[in-house]
Amino acid sequence: MTSEAIARPRPPRSKGRSPVASVIIHALLIIASIAMLYPLLWMLAAALRPQQEIFSTTSIIPSSISFEAFGRGWNGLQVSFGTFFTNSIIISVLCVIGNLAACSLTAFAFARLKFWGKNFWFALMLGTLMLPYQVTLIPQYVLFKDLGWVNTFLPLVVPKYLAVDSFFIFLMVQFFRGIPRELDEAAMIDGCSTFQIYYKIMLPLSVPVLTTAGIFTFIFTWDDFFGPLIYLNDMKNYTVTLALRSFVDSTSQSDYGGLFAMSVLALIPIFLFFLFFQRLLIEGIATTGMKR
Amino acid sequence: MTVRPLGADSDLPISGRTATAASPWRLFWRRNGAGYAFLTPWFVGFFGLTIGPALISLYLSFTDFNLLQSPHWVGDANYLRIFTADAKFMQALRVTFFFAVVSVPLKLAFALAIAMLLNRGLKGLPIYRAIFYLPSLLGASVAIAVLWRELFAGDGVINQLLGYVGITGPSWISNPRYALWTIILLAVWQFGSPMVIFLAGLRQIPQDLYEAAAIDGASKARQFWSVTLPLLTPVIFFNAIIQGIDAFKSFTPAFIISGGTGNPINSTLFYTLYLYQEAFGFFRMGNAAALAWILLIIIAVFTGISFLTSRYWVYYDE
Numbered sequence: 006m007t008s009e010a011i012a013r014p015r016p017p018r019s020k021g022r023s024p025v026a027s028v029i030i031h032a033l034l035i036i037a038s039i040a041m042l043y044p045l046l047w048m049l050a051a052a053l054r055p056q057q058e059i060f061s062t063t064s065i066i067p068s069s070i071s072f073e074a075f076g077r078g079w080n081g082l083q084v085s086f087g088t089f090f091t092n093s094i095i096i097s098v099l100c101v102i103g104n105l106a107a108c109s110l111t112a113f114a115f116a117r118l119k120f121w122g123k124n125f126w127f128a129l130m131l132g133t134l135m136l137p138y139q140v141t142l143i144p145q146y147v148l149f150k151d152l153g154w155v156n157t158f159l160p161l162v163v164p165k166y167l168a169v170d171s172f173f174i175f176l177m178v179q180f181f182r183g184i185p186r187e188l189d190e191a192a193m194i195d196g197c198s199t200f201q202i203y204y205k206i207m208l209p210l211s212v213p214v215l216t217t218a219g220i221f222t223f224i225f226t227w228d229d230f231f232g233p234l235i236y237l238n239d240m241k242n243y244t245v246t247l248a249l250r251s252f253v254d255s256t257s258q259s260d261y262g263g264l265f266a267m268s269v270l271a272l273i274p275i276f277l278f279f280l281f282f283q284r285l286l287i288e289g290i291a292t293t294g295m296k297r
Numbered sequence: 298m299t300v301r302p303l304g305a306d307s308d309l310p311i312s313g314r315t316a317t318a319a320s321p322w323r324l325f326w327r328r329n330g331a332g333y334a335f336l337t338p339w340f341v342g343f344f345g346l347t348i349g350p351a352l353i354s355l356y357l358s359f360t361d362f363n364l365l366q367s368p369h370w371v372g373d374a375n376y377l378r379i380f381t382a383d384a385k386f387m388q389a390l391r392v393t394f395f396f397a398v399v400s401v402p403l404k405l406a407f408a409l410a411i412a413m414l415l416n417r418g419l420k421g422l423p424i425y426r427a428i429f430y431l432p433s434l435l436g437a438s439v440a441i442a443v444l445w446r447e448l449f450a451g452d453g454v455i456n457q458l459l460g461y462v463g464i465t466g467p468s469w470i471s472n473p474r475y476a477l478w479t480i481i482l483l484a485v486w487q488f489g490s491p492m493v494i495f496l497a498g499l500r501q502i503p504q505d506l507y508e509a510a511a512i513d514g515a516s517k518a519r520q521f522w523s524v525t526l527p528l529l530t531p532v533i534f535f536n537a538i539i540q541g542i543d544a545f546k547s548f549t550p551a552f553i554i555s556g557g558t559g560n561p562i563n564s565t566l567f568y569t570l571y572l573y574q575e576a577f578g579f580f581r582m583g584n585a586a587a588l589a590w591i592l593l594i595i596i597a598v599f600t601g602i603s604f605l606t607s608r609y610w611v612y613y614d615e
Contacts, residue, residue, distance in 0.1 A: 041431075114339075140589045167346060272435050
């Protein structure tokens, strides 16, 4: 599927559709849109409205707006959410860098280099695409525990530098194959080494796929709950996702405003990617079947 | 200009002379070195973090490993217990299968229905598409699971909304009859990404097929059944596989909504949640490894059957 196929507006199939039908379709879609967005808007409103109003109204318009809940939620646990956000950002950024570097190196070898056993390794790489992480979970845990990495970010970050995410390798292989080989050859005649071809020809031409892979790596890492759940014990090391879980468990004190305020904050980075890279995300999904 | 593979070229001009004197190993390295150098990180990860651990976990599944003592071989005891005497395993299977069998078709049906509505040269398509896609981008976050938990609580908004039409709803998340349905609803709410894939698939169907069908007097419904649906079967198949595997691996919503327990009365005890409890709650690592391998086999069988049956219902060009 090409990206033009996605971007191209489709010509209307039935030009003579009656205005009544049009109105009905729009009405249906608008109702569906409201239903889809209602939970999100309600949460935003819950974060902004007075505490006692949260569970007493279904309206998504607060009677008055205050950011007080954000302050309360920010300091709602023993450790401030500033720490959790810092941790999440550090882990996510390190993972993006590692995943892009390691997967593009691997993909370059599979897409462009010729070496003994290539097809064999490539088939093995594809074979791990569907391997559920639970299968490697326990030995990995033992390994990282023996290395003394439990309760550090290392078990979450280091695997990304070893290209364990076959999906992104596959994505990049597909893209690299579409780049004309003449460019590599011209560069080689000009005296470029193999690494220079990778670094100076392939990577600059692969900005779209690198951006897509980078954004999705960021979102997957940012949202990751299972990894932090098993590897991070000390609250000072918690990510935002773990902190939200602790917040839910401690809402016996029922600061729901604070809980929703922090939930909204947790969604903001993803929402920003949605706002600014929506087209890229949608193309990425349409062409590759990325899960989200 | 002839196209020559990269790795082979780089050595030709300079090293032609030394090639005769070189040992076979050096020759091998010169031909293949670049490829293997580029693959080094992947090799370390593949053997050290993927295949190695997978094989070790297969071994551990035949032991009584508990993280503290070294593992003892127990033969097929773990598997035997799981299949014959483990009520929680059966419950976890039931919950997960039910979730997959209900949520995936519903999700795909919504995705296709909305994609069809949007695919009519509608004004405002990008806006609608963005709105419907947003939940599936945000939906995997713990924040959304937290929200869901409160929406469907006894005094939650859903019950207030139902109150307007005179229904007194139960506490959905703490009622064993409904708790799983709230998680199904959460999954269906995220129909946006299969919808985007359907939209792209619908664009690929040639317009002249519809024109020809219309000339032959086919109604809209007939066109859907005889043109759209058959030509879309590869996309439906693809979506079903991706979403099906994802459903089996689902963890976070059930964990957050049930507080990590799988309750009420194990009605949201997803397979992965049970595995997590066995491994990191009770430290029955050997047993958990067996569960992981059973999950792998379930996914492999599911995928295998899907591919085998696909040639009877999936339409491929040529």
